[in-house]
Amino acid sequence: MKNKLKYFLLLTVVVAIYTSCKRDDDYRYKFSESGFISNFDLRRYYKNADLPLNPEAIGGATSIRGVVVSDFRSGNSVPGLIALQNSRINGTADSLRGISFNIGTAASNFVPGDSLHIKLDGGVLKRVDGILQITGLTSSAITKVASGRTIKLQAANTNTILANPDRYESTLVAINNAVYDPEPTIGTVYSGDKILNDGFGVATLRTSANATFTNTAIQPSGNFTGIVYVTGSGNSKKIEYRMRTVDDFFYVPMPKLSPAIISGFLVDPNSTDGNYEYIQFLATKDIDFAATPFSVYTNNNAGATAFPTLGWNTGALRTYKFNLTSGSVKKGQFFYVGGTGQRINGSGSTVIAASKWISPVDYTKVPGANGVGDVTGNLLANSGNVAGVAIFEGTNITPSTIPLDVIFYGGAGGSFYTAGPPEYGLRVTITDKFATYAGKVPQEYYGKGTNDISKRFAGFPTAISFAKLGGVYKATKGGWESVRTMTSVVLSNTSVLNDIETGGVTTLIDK
Incomplete structure (x- = not known):
């Protein structure tokens, strides 16, 4: 019985090894059937040494097909190189890859959008001047099968x-x-x-x-x-x-210098009575809020099924607004916006000086400024769908007003953007995470274009933890020298401001 068990286990291991190897090699068998290999797969054969191309060397493949992206008509392409990109036919969305073909002066015969079939036999896959390319082929190996094909950017x-x-x-x-x-x-x-x-x-x-x-x-x-x-x-x-x-x-003009940037937040303080959540900001210049007011919005998509038709002004349980109209801060100083609790980690914890707390509001009892936002015990989401924070210059904010700074964090879900028509969403600005254009295509909302869910700070801070956003901001020109990253700093009732205002925090450089 023991011997049978040994044989059974041995057979299981052998089958597992065979299955694993076959899975790794499955992609090779398809090449011999169709004759075509993708750039994604061809690159896997290159092992930092010149690779002569023939069917035996590349899993039975004889050809490659793809779309030309290089353009010689303006005279700025690498001499002799066609840049060809393609994806695996049955591959994943991220299989788009490129390879260059060095065919000399004949490369200028092809323009962006040309669909080519290229025979590989006799070519050599190698690096020349650092660029991975196929050499040794002539234009006779190339067949143009179509033009005007869409190019994926x-x-x-x-x-x-x-x-x-x-x-x-x-x-x-x-x-x-x-x-x-x-x-x-x-x-x-x-x-x-x-x-x-x-x-x-x-x-x-x-x-x-x-x-x-x-x-x-x-x-x-x-x-x-x-x-x-x-x-x-x-x-x-x-x-x-x-x-x-x-x-x-x-x-695209780079963002104007924002007088204040979002540098952290507390979503889940050690309390059950609310009114202790807050957002931390870093002043990039001296600010007198009575003379130059600002607005801060929070966005909560918990259980959201409708799109924010008024953007950051949607209100109800979706957005909540603070008007910053009193107090002052100096350049390089952190300040806080949130409930009237004004403590670092909820009831019974260290008090944050009133001078650092700008226009506090008991959001558990008072609706948001200008009627934007119902009373809530959950100002900043601590689980579930994506949530966000934005700061605007002024207090008269409309759905088309562009924020000075904006972040999103948390989960990937929520009804935060629809292309419509009509189009609805939460406006973003140019930050370390977001771009308002992709090429020449506008993408002014979170969730539009490349401003997708990957641009949020993924996940939520752990319970009773401050979300510290560490980056380097250019205090003279605006914009980010180093992007922000989110880390959780566990707090207690004896935590002090030093715990959230030093070590891995956002800093300024005069640049």
């Missing part, structure tokens, strides 16, 4: 590109809300290499001397579209980024 920040170069190399990518570093003087033109900074990292925008737009004056900030190439390795990796035409840039 990815949007990514520079940090994401450097962390996943295989995913973005030789594809068309939008880098949004980028500025030049250093800031260009008036009359500076595209020609040569310019450093773009999107707040997450940098990319080198390269413009050839013979590009048709090389002598066009640049604008200081905006959204860029171009072909991504990643060179170097390890800490020396760099992004080489090439616009195809002058129209691949769309001017």
Whole structure:
């Protein structure tokens, strides 16, 4: 009986190993059936050494098909390289990949949207000047089967590109809300290499001397579209980024300097009687709220089934408004907006000085300012659907008013945006998380375009914990040098302000 059990267990292990290997190799068998391999799969065969291409080397595949994204008509493409992107036919949504083909001067015969079938036999997959490409082929290996195909545009920040170069190399990518570093003087033109900074990292925008737009004056900030190439390795990796035409840039002004930015919040204090939740802000300049009032809104989508037809002014249990009309703060000082409890962690805990508490309201008994928001015992959501906070300049806020700063956190659900018609949602602004344009397409609401659920601070702080948002904000120009990240700081009744105002908090730089 014991021997039979041993044989059974051995057979189970063998079958498991075989099944695991077969699952890993399943994608290879499809190539021999169709003859075509995707860029996603072809890249898996490359092992940092030149790879001669033939059916035996790449799972039976003989060809590749995809859509051209490079464009030689404006003279700014890498000489000789066609950038071709495709996805796995039955693959996941994130299987879009690119590979470049070096076919010499014949590359200029193809334009964006051309659908090509390319025979791979005789080519070599290798890195040349840091760019993964297929060499050794001529135009005779290429068959154009269609033109005008839709090109999928990815949007990514520079940090994401450097962390996943295989995913973005030789594809068309939008880098949004980028500025030049250093800031260009008036009359500076595209020609040569310019450093773009999107707040997450940098990319080198390269413009050839013979590009048709090389002598066009640049604008200081905006959204860029171009072909991504990643060179170097390890800490020396760099992004080489090439616009195809002058129209691949769309001017977007960077956010004006916000006098106050959201730096943390407490959603679940150690109390059962409410009125102790609060939001922490960091002043980027001296503020007299009596002279320059502001508005703060909270958004709660718990159990929401209807869309916010009035945006941040929707009210009821969806949004709650505070008017900040008294008190003052100095540049670099933290201040707090919330209930009249004014304690760090609910009833019985350390008192936060009244001078740091701006226009407190007992939201458990008093409706929101200007009638926006019912009385509530849950100002800031601590579970369930996504929730948010926004700060506006002034108190006369309409559904079209753009906030100064905005965050969302929590779960992924909730009825927070609909494309309509009519279109409804909660407006965002340009921040470390959000962009108001993707390329040239407006996306002014949370949940629209690339302002999707991934742009929230995922999850909720743990119980009786302060959500500390740590980043670096540019106090002279506005915008973020380093993006905010959320960490939970567990509080007790003896916690002090130092616990939430030092160590990993948002800081300012005079830049």
